[in-house]
Amino acid sequence: MSQQAFIEKIALIAQEEMKRSGVPASLTIAQAILESGWGTSELATKANNLFGIKGTGPAGIYQKVSPEYVDNKKIEKLSDFRKYNNWLESVQDHTAKLLKPIYAKVLGASYIVACHAVQDAGYATDPNYAQELIERIEKYELYQYDSQGGQTMPLPILIIDPGHGGSDPGAVGANGLKEKDLNLQISLYQYARFQALGVPVVLTRASDITLTPDQRTKLVRESGAKYCISNHINAGGGDGAETIYSIHSDGKLANKIAEALSTSGQNVRRVFSRQGKPNYDYYFMHRETGSVETVIVEYGFIDSKQDDVEQIQRDWKIWSESIVKYFCDFIGVPYKSPTENPQPEAKPVDKPVDKVSIEINGKVLPVQGYLKDGISTLPVRVVSEAVGVTPGWCPDNKTVTVNGKQLTVTNETGTSYAPAREIASALGLQVEWVQETKTVKLKG
Ligand SMILES: [Zn+2]
Structure with a gap:
């Protein structure tokens, strides 16, 4: 398969995955090129594993000796790798990996930010990993696959x-x-x-x-x-x-x-x-x-x-x-101050307001949520950031998103609150309500 054919085949899958997940297609393609040597690696040919993801896959295990970096030194080691039935499964598994909270900065990001974010989150042990990806994205113009609906991302000013x-x-x-x-x-x-x-x-x-x-x-x-x-x-x-x-x-x-x-x-x-x-x-x-x-x-x-x-x-x-x-x-771009680009409009919170405590993986947060019509509602930013996710704010339609999911938000003295179940679902956490102590427990 030629390099261009490889790019086009992966790009089709990567763009579909980007639509549902926000993982930039350019990043997926560059990682596939780098990790699989254009689909020629032993893992790619024998196990359809394009990203060198370890563990047990839908088609089982493939064992292989692979290089690892320990203290920036290369060593050889026998490891279990995931085996897939086809490339689609491999790319979908890659998406699933990047949807974990530690990779939140990757989602919807420009490719430079995304490449650094995967390296910072420890995706690979190679200290030059981000640079290697960026070089490929630029050399093969993979950023073109990040445009949605025919709209290309403008070059930065x-x-x-x-x-x-x-x-x-x-x-x-x-x-x-x-x-x-x-x-x-x-x-x-x-x-x-x-x-x-x-x-x-x-x-x-x-x-x-x-x-x-x-x-x-x-x-x-x-x-x-x-x-x-x-x-x-x-x-x-x-x-x-x-x-x-x-x-x-x-x-x-x-x-x-x-x-x-x-x-x-x-x-x-x-x-x-x-x-x-x-x-x-x-x-x-x-x-x-x-x-x-x-x-x-x-x-x-x-x-x-x-x-x-x-x-x-x-x-x-x-x-x-x-x-x-x-x-x-x-x-020559019109400027608006942060107050003219306001936070979501405040909806008055109905009385009575009962405070609820918030616990994430056993740790009590220093802030509280409140009960509104029997639903526990939590501060979006603090809860998201506690698990390493930065919420997004879209000034055009005044919405708050977490991991690309739009939340139903109410606003209290400048802080955005959303129902505990919505935040938990967007963050991939389980939620439990403890009535005696009025505590929302999030786990994951
Ligand atoms: Zn300086």
Whole structure:
């Protein structure tokens, strides 16, 4: 079978699976290519097992020696693998695996986020797994299979780069504050806001992973984005923000971002570019990111003797929002504040309100739900996040989804609540009601 024939055969199944599950087809195809060597592996030919999933399959077990990584070292080991009757069963099993809560970030995600999410969740032991997948998706243009109903996903305008991450903490403050965490917090906020505003946006990392400068700049270069905002926190004892642009740029975006920070209460020290070797940028994020216009944003100093340390922790969201607003203006996209993009309309909760306790796998949550007309209703975000799932919010039709399932939501002082059974079902958990202690117990 030719490579193109392999892609087309898997793509048909993967797209159907994407429709019902939200697992990006590009990810499924790339994993099938990588794990099965284009369908030529022993597991694929003898057991229809395209993804190297272990255990007992619908057609039994196939035993095979396989490489494993232990402490980043390759070793050989005899293992049981699942045997399937056909490729469809194998792809469906792959979907089932990715529908587990630890893979929640994969669902409905752009392929870069999805590839990193499977690696972060520990899908494979190969430390370069995400990169291997992304390379294949891009080389064979597998992202085209992620479009639904003939609508292609637009190329991103912006790629947000949370600086550092994983084994590289970046700057560290005296109080244990780490630059990598602050960068990620800011970046995830901006990412969510741009998404809500309909600005096509991607990230270099969505969690605490290590990226080498080569991996990072490759993600930026190949993102298709026009602009990159690389988020950082400074160190060295100064105070205030800095934005840094390439020596080949006109600096307009860097100035715009500095203005955003300045109007939202942060003092700006300087907007500048820096040359290393003649005609080369000093910073790799400018030097190695190709035609993408990259602005490095230093929000403040983690070791400031003045007010940056308090400001960063208190005002990061205001600053981040201001940059979202100014960037929208810069690219000519209408901006709406988070309050104009409101949460679902509040439906008054009928009296009487009885509080209920929530327990997940034996652990009592610090928040409570309430009984409404005899139905226990739980806070969607806290319960979902307790099992590693981030709920989705669609501003167009004002709906809340968990793992792609829409919930019946009521709103209480800014918090969305949904019936316990609906949340449990969307999260794949079992639900039990204990009348004596008025407790909802979730298990799974
Ligand atoms: Zn940094």
